Amino acid sequence: MLTPKKGVVARGTLFGVSVLVCAGCATMSPSPRWEGTPTDTEISVEVTNLVWNDITIYSAINSSKTRLGFVTTGTTGRFKIPRHHSHSSGLELIADPVGSRVVLKSGRINVGPGQAIRWTVHENAGISSLTIW
Incomplete structure (x- = not known):
């Protein structure tokens, strides 16, 4: 009957343990992000x-309406569109003036993740402007 030598058993055991450790570490690494970085996915x-x-x-x-923020008269505000609104083709921006019954709307906007919107809001909605890039 043949018995394995102590050195062969030790090397085989060491190899088996190192394979298990490597496999365990591989499962602990974070999964890749397919959606890109936050700046790529936000509007x-x-x-x-x-x-x-x-x-x-x-x-x-x-x-579904989400409040983005508040802009005082004569100033510019910067906001981020929530992720659940950024993957839709029917996005609309709404400006609700304080103390007024009139609500100003941008109309439907087709915009995707990573793009930016510049909206200049006037009293007369006809001269308001909207740019997407």
Whole structure:
């Protein structure tokens, strides 16, 4: 009957243990991010308020409306569109002037992750401008 030598058993055991350790470490590494970095997936919005009232800015998709922030008269505010709104083709920006019954809307915007919107809001919606890049 043949018996393995002590050195052969030790090397075989060492090899087996090192394979298990490497396999265990490989499963602990973070999974790759397929969605890109946050700057690649977010939509940034810059709103310039030329309305006499301060305005609250919302992003809306269908019946879901999310408050982005507040822009005082004569200033510019910068916001990020929430991720759940950034993958939709029917995004709309809403400017709600404080103390007014009039609500200003951008209309439907087709924008994707990584893009930016610049919206200049005037009292007269006809001269407001919207740029996407």
